[in-house]
Amino acid sequence: CGALGAAIEASIVAGINKDPANAAERMVKVEKVFTPNQQNVEKYRRLFRLYKKLYELLWDYYDESWRTYSSL
Known part of the structure; x- marks a missing residue:
């Protein structure tokens, strides 16, 4: 934090x-x-890869949104 x-x-x-x-x-x-469930490691990896792709794809929208709201 x-x-x-x-x-x-x-x-x-x-x-x-x-x-x-x-x-x-x-x-x-x-x-x-919290202890990760070792049986789900591959699921965690796939979800994290998806998260990173979405973050990169949406970054420009987040940036534009931040600039728009901060100028109000």
């Missing part, structure tokens, strides 16, 4: 925590750990 990373860095700069490991230990709470 970007906000959490920024908060961790800010706590180090402010002297609250001495380093990223110390800050993460004090600030991050792991609620649940």
Whole structure:
């Protein structure tokens, strides 16, 4: 999470925590750990390849949308 990373860095700069490991230990709470199902590895790979293709194909539309909305 970007906000959490920024908060961790800010706590180090402010002297609250001495380093990223110390800050993460004090600030991050792991609620649940997900373990990939090894039987589905090929499915995960195919889905990720599809995601990357869609992302590349739609990038220009995302960019145009962002520029349009940010100019309003």
